[in-house]
Amino acid sequence: MNVCSSGTQGIHIEQDVVLARQMARKLAQDRGMRLIDLTKLVTAVSELARNTMVYGGGGDMDWEIIEDGARTGLKLTFRDEGPGIPDLKLAMTDGWTSGGGLGLGLTGAKRLVDDFELDTAPGAGTRVTIYKWT
Amino acid sequence: MERIPILQMGDFLLVTIQVDMHDQLALTLQDDLSERISKTSARGVLIDISALDMVDSFIGRMIGMISGLSRIMDAETVLVGMQPAVAITLVELGMTLPGVSTALNVERGMALLRERAYSQ
Numbered sequence: 001m002n003v004c005s006s007g008t009q010g011i012h013i014e015q016d017v018v019l020a021r022q023m024a025r026k027l028a029q030d031r032g033m034r035l036i037d038l039t040k041l042v043t044a045v046s047e048l049a050r051n052t053m054v055y056g057g058g059g060d061m062d063w064e065i066i067e068d069g070a071r072t073g074l075k076l077t078f079r080d081e082g083p084g085i086p087d088l089k090l091a092m093t094d095g096w097t098s099g100g101g102l103g104l105g106l107t108g109a110k111r112l113v114d115d116f117e118l119d120t121a122p123g124a125g126t127r128v129t130i131y132k133w134t
Numbered sequence: 135m136e137r138i139p140i141l142q143m144g145d146f147l148l149v150t151i152q153v154d155m156h157d158q159l160a161l162t163l164q165d166d167l168s169e170r171i172s173k174t175s176a177r178g179v180l181i182d183i184s185a186l187d188m189v190d191s192f193i194g195r196m197i198g199m200i201s202g203l204s205r206i207m208d209a210e211t212v213l214v215g216m217q218p219a220v221a222i223t224l225v226e227l228g229m230t231l232p233g234v235s236t237a238l239n240v241e242r243g244m245a246l247l248r249e250r251a252y253s254q
Contacts, residue, residue: 014156021154021188039188039219043227046190050157094228104191108227 004065004072011049011078012058020049020061024076027063031072033134041074041132044109048078048128051105056080056126066131073114073133081125088120138163140170145177146247147209152185160196167200171207178247179204182240184215194229201234210250211235214243 009023010016024045028038045061052059059080066075085091094107106128110116115131136159141148147170149163167179181197183189189197201211212235216224224231237243 036219039223
């Protein structure tokens with residue numbers, strides 16, 4: 001897998017969630033992603049960036065434009081140094097929430113992208129990586 | 135402070151969301167709307183989201199809350215103008231907006247509001 005370009009967007013305040021969405025939209029648009037996939041990606045970014053801010057206490061979104069054979073795509077990693085997720089199985093249950101949300105953030109975001117990786121441990125922060133191919 | 139404008143048209147309130155909302159802005163809209171419904175005795179609220187290219191679970195929840203809240207205050211809410219890609223994404227996300235009335239565009243939404251408000 002080749003990385004063509006990369007960068008980082010900080011996620012510390014609410015406005016950064018909007019900036020992360022706009023950044024993902026621009027990157028995907030530049031790669032010619034079709035509207036439905038673009039909308040799904042931006043929505044997933046919104047959910048994950050909000051999680052980083054609210055539950056992780058802020059963090060970063062790393063972006064990479066990747067090439068894998070004939071296909072190009074976007075790889076986005078949301079990382080924070082927050083408390084981590086103690087019960088992964090529970091967190092990946094539709095409708096379960098530790099905060100005031102609907103519990104659709106993680107599970108919903110997973111459904112909206114092509115690949116989804118979650119790496120977390122209590123006290124060790126959380127890292128969510130998503131892939132969307134154009 | 136940044137705010138989303140609420141217009142009054144007779145017995146109805148009209149909200150057109152045209153900016154990429156951050157969470158606090160969505161919450162402010164919710165508060166402003168409940169206050170305006172109470173102050174104007176509005177019978178209905180029309181929310182136009184045709185300019186929104188994304189609705190996530192937070193905005194979806196806000197729409198559901200506004201709808202429930204206005205119903206308790208004797209006003210109907212109709213959501214109009216959702217883009218097809220947004221609708222597909224919302225359903226895939228797991229949000230079907232139960233209890234929220236929708237219409238394809240502003241014209242049909244207003245017709246629906248009138249019908250409901252004056253048939254009682």
